[in-house]
Amino acid sequence: MVRSATGELARLNATGVLEAADVHVATRVSELVGETDDLVQVTLALVVRAAREGSTSLDPEHARELLAEAAEESSTPVEGAATDDPVGDTSTEQSGAVGDTSAQQPDAVELPPTPEWLDRVRGSALAEAGVLLVQHDLVYLDRYHREEVQVAEDLRRRATTEAPPVDEPVLEAGLERVFPGDGWGEQRAAVRSAAGRLTTVLAGGPGTGKTSTVAGLLALLLEQAESRGRRPRIALAAPTGKAAARLRESVLGSLGHMPELDRQRLGTDIEAVTVHRLLGWRPDSGNRFKRDRGNPLPHDIVVVDEASMLSLTLTARLLEALRPTARLLLVGDPDQLASVEAGAVLADLVAGYGEDGPVARLQTSHRFGQEIGALAEAVRVGDADRVLELLAAARPGGPVEHVVVHEVLEADEALRPRLLGHAERLRDLALAGEHTAALRELGEHRLLCAHRDGPWGVAPWNDRVERWLAEASEHPGRQVVGRPLLVTTNDRGLGLYNGDTGVLALRADHRVVGVFGEPGAPIVHAASTLGDVDTAHALTIHKSQGSQARSVTVLLPDPDSRLLTRELLYTAITRAQESVTLVGSVEAVRAAVTRRTQRATGLRHRV
């Protein structure tokens, strides 16, 4: 709470719509530029809030809905609410919407109709000073506007620059060799399209063969370059360290399908790094890099995997760091959760370009069975009735299951056998020092939550499983060995990345070690050397992005949770390889499928 805040900023702070940071920025910047219009100050605070939630701009219509919702929530009297109010006026009647000009709200800002609202922002001191900008009926902070325009312009320039020539007969022969037969038609089409362009967006759900396509494309581009006598320089990158490490492994894995000659072309000394590392950190700046237009990357081909996690800012920096004739391949699933920071670049590019242009889509999943595929697809397209129909038809123990519960206690009872069974098997293998088998067991099951805290969150479910383990054990007290771990910072020295999972286990000398990585090649470190790790009997869906488990159990929070969105549910379901269980009410499922992540971004209209 900002004690010094007054007027509408204070009111929205009190209702929880604005956080202290939003209010501070709006107040301070308004003071600096002499902005006195309450409505414009509130608009700035809402734009800052929108950016915090992932939008590159403020959609006035979204803002109106948000304020109306907040007003509705705060119209229920809460004991002691008035004591939280910095200006002492949060009575039930007075905490209404900004637009409510009833007698009880003497100092409420009147929200005018949108065209008038936008005109007031356009004519404001904040706009004059270049802080706020209105375009396409969205209100932007100058920085995000500049970045969106730059990304669109760079992409346009690249689209009109000719790609290196392709020897068609050699390409066609290569495609038949690398992707033979009917089953690989989608991959052939994607590579054909990508070979002729400088920029390609390779979009596809889990297991649709994106990595196989990348490996095939690289091998064939290397073959094309042979006649020119210069081997192109290739960079493989991903937004997170974990995704980068996984990209390297999966590209190498995909080589297994290829003829020997193509495997040799690609070689095994491939390195994948984070996009930040590729661009080169600069000690003096958080969002500027060593590589930029004046000092571009030396690479001829840049591949970015898990591109759904690319923020607008990082995309802008990446595009300006590419040589004008370098190829760029953005690979990812546009239906998954977007970046933590502002922007929804991949989804915007796919929506903005539509069926034309640089988007190559892979549709067929080769990873999971029909049932999970059908469920994921129904969620993806937002067909709640179909989702509920598929769930109603599902059999217990089948690939898709719905455990209908309304209360946490019911979930507790329903899930105890499966969660405790998994935790006990993991503990027994960890105690026996069976590192490979323990990692395999870790990949058998994953419990996913939308929230960190609250009754359906990671924290209480971690506690619950630990308590069950203690109760079921001959040794009282919490047990360390067998505890699943989530790495929460990158540590290149240890080869561990934010989002990696592992388990505490015994070593032959009875010391406790952390075991991470793939079952076939465990990475083992003394427990005392581990940096930041959390207990991971349960994980948030956000943290689970980019990983899979054989079976996945998803806890759905109450239907009114704002986190419960279509993208979140789709991401959760597609973590499952063989079976997925949704735990929650029918209303929660419907709410999840129906609610979209509302990110106001303008990139899709610009490309």
Ligand SMILES: Nc1ncnc2c1ncn2[C@@H]1O[C@H](COP(=O)(O)OP(=O)(O)OP(=O)(O)O)[C@@H](O)[C@H]1O
């Ligand atoms: N056209 C195909 N026919 C048969 N199997 C395929 C085909 N495409 C991919 N596969 C297989 O499906 C699995 C997943 O492929 P791949 O890893 O390339 O997909 P992906 O889209 O990159 O997956 P991820 O969700 O991990 O990003 C691999 O075992 C691969 O060999």
